[in-house]
Amino acid sequence: MKSRLVLWTLAAVALAALPPVALALGEPFYVDLVRRIMILAIAAASLNLILGYGGLISFGHAAYLGIGAYAVGILAFYGFTNGWLQWAVAILASAVAALAIGAVSIRTSGIYFIMITLAFSQMLYYLGVSLEVYGGDDGMRLKARSQLGIVDLNDPVQFYYVTLVLMLLAVFLIYRIVNSRFGMVLRATKSNEPRSRAIGFAPYPYRLAAFVIAGALCGLAGALYGNHTNYITPSFMSWHQSGELMFMVILGGMASTAGPVLGAFAYLLLEEILEGWTEHWQVILGPLLVLSVIFFRRGLAGIFYKPDA
Amino acid sequence: MSEGLLSVRQLVKSFGALRATDGIDLEVIEGETHAVIGPNGAGKTTFISQLSGNLRPDGGRIRFAGDDVTALPAPRRARKGLARSFQITSIYKDFSALHNVALAVQAHAGHSFRFWRDARRDEALVGPARQVLEDVGLKDKMHVLAGNLAHGEQRQLEVAMVLATRPRLMLLDEPMAGMGIEESQRMIEFLSALKRRHTMVLVEHDMDAVFRLADRISVLVYGRIIATGTPEEIRANQEVRAAYLGEEAG
């Protein structure tokens, strides 16, 4: 336990040291890159709550990334640039959407659940495409970044530190949740559902609650993401994005606190490297992913320590 | 006759053309240990599953502690005090023995929508769990991963989890399944000690256990109860001997 705290502190320090180092070396690009990775790490961590710990194979999690981003974008479109307001709306809207989608989907299981969550996120994607006023398929520019008052998101380094703090907070929050009574029920239901029902736990309310929490947290990631890219498109909600999030969770190691963060770094850095080689990098990434599933399922976190018991 | 703690009337369950439960009537009196025996395929596990809420009967009704629970889902029945152990071991393989039982304690400690405090160190959960494990005899295996326990120890853990829910009635589905002679003896002694404080419905094949533990026995053949009575009455019953005991050695 102590060793984990040490590792996390080291990681936090390393990440905090990156901007000054990168700027000193004249490579501001890395600030942007790592910021993007950290934002998606928050999204991956939120997915890990329901997928890794809850056993819910949700293939539509990117929907909340999109909702969060669009909340910021649409409010900015109409002149509401207060970041606190925007982000609160992003979180709330995602939570409501997750409640609606989860209420229907969680009644099902197995292959049905996978297809249904995918279908609902695709529905939202098409909704985004059909709303011409917000750019439709092409998306829209963010009018202005969220105004937070105490920090200026237009400064890449300040934005970076905001993201770093939020990522650490998100990870910590999820850590507390999965070890609380609530988290125990979630994990128990994943481990053995009939046993859980036999001792008196009804899975549905707990799963739904976890689904909503995960959605809300992903909505926050979406708000950050929209600010980061400065351009908001329906592709944020695509099945492709959902699949990428799932891979980050798996590659990093499910049901572990560090997993999604490690996975996000591994996956996105790999993408970055491959993109540098060829524009057709997906023809390499695809088979790599297939091989990783076939041969290497324990994930990266398994290298550092045993998964949570 | 006043209603027992568990009262079953005309329970019916069919799977296609097969009538697995064919009109069962049963009364379980509070405080008694009531064994259900019968040849393989008689429908014992189907019956227990309907009592615990894992299976919905096609007809008939089940009353528990005065309330009609026929349509009540399994988790709700468990919280009312109707607890069940499984014939095929069903524990949390990736949790320690202690946390297995702690979860059972937690299920009966109010709602679990608590998101912050660490449940692994919560004395309110871990304390009682430790106690139950001690009672069952698994104290030194507390921190072992349940999946790594020996088969007999896992069966003990099953019973421990039922106990931890402080049940009013325990449904034990072949608790000694797959156990060796020594382990079975220990389990029988343990269940014997529980008799005084608990009401039990015990499904078992082990006749030694049945005759030592049961206050009353019901014999289930082809989905129907053909006889209910004290062990002596059942031993002497001609129909039972013909249908069941006569086929068994001694």
Added chain:
Amino acid sequence: MTAILVFEQLLNGLQYGVMLFLMAAGLTLVFGIMNLVNLAHGSLYMVGAYLAVAAIEWTGSYPLGVLLALLGTLVVGMLTEVVALRTLYERDHLDQVLATFGLILFFNELIAIVFGRTALYTSLPEWLQGHIELIPGSIYPVYRAAIILVGVAVAIGLWYVVSRTRLGMLIRAGATNRTMVAALGINIRLLYTLVFGFGAALAGLAGLMAGPIYAVQPGMGELILIQVFVVIVIGGIGSIRGAFAGALIVGIVDTLGRAFLKPVLSHIISPPAAEAAGPALASMLIYLLMAIVLAVRPSGLFPAARH
């Protein structure tokens, strides 16, 4: 909004439904028999479309091109099964989802490398162009009518094979009792590869028929695949009957919705609002339908018996 217009859109819905059925049948067969969730099914649709484009151009003949495309997709399907999917039968659904997701990326990019990213449009031979008069006063494109005929023929053929032939019996038996069938000396591996190949060919057929109507471009498979999922959820997993019912329902509801929701809405709410809300609602229609069906029948309308 005349009756004739409605009739034409109904036919379009039928045509789209038939294509959905071809995809859904293959997907549900593979899932029902091999317990494999295959996200790359859409890629086979895409492969069929592209192979048709290439083969027709190469041979100069439509029928020959179609045949080659079908065979080609069959081969690609079987190759994929042998190389990448065999190991997945034993794994859980999550692994299958992730692995086949990787396959999608691979196929999409491979096609982009070979054919480029811009959408291709295929032309039809003379004898498939033009219109015919189905009912007095209404003319309908020959090609779309042909698609409906082909789809219905395949549906009948499938029903016949699965319920009336020994092969169908084998397939159904393979689903319910693998060891038994294997013990009879039948090569399960070969059976699975053939079933998968057949599903691939159905997807390829849908793809090559789609070419002249919809854009042929990388990623086209995923767009239709998700609607196929809706079909399967509504119809019930593992059942061809469910796939057929679900496909027709989804095809018709989607087509009619896109055609008529906006005009209908503009009678109820103001035209400018209908202008925005119409298309948005229309695109969400089948998903809302799916949610409703799930609320009432969680296993779909015609689920296969559990094995």
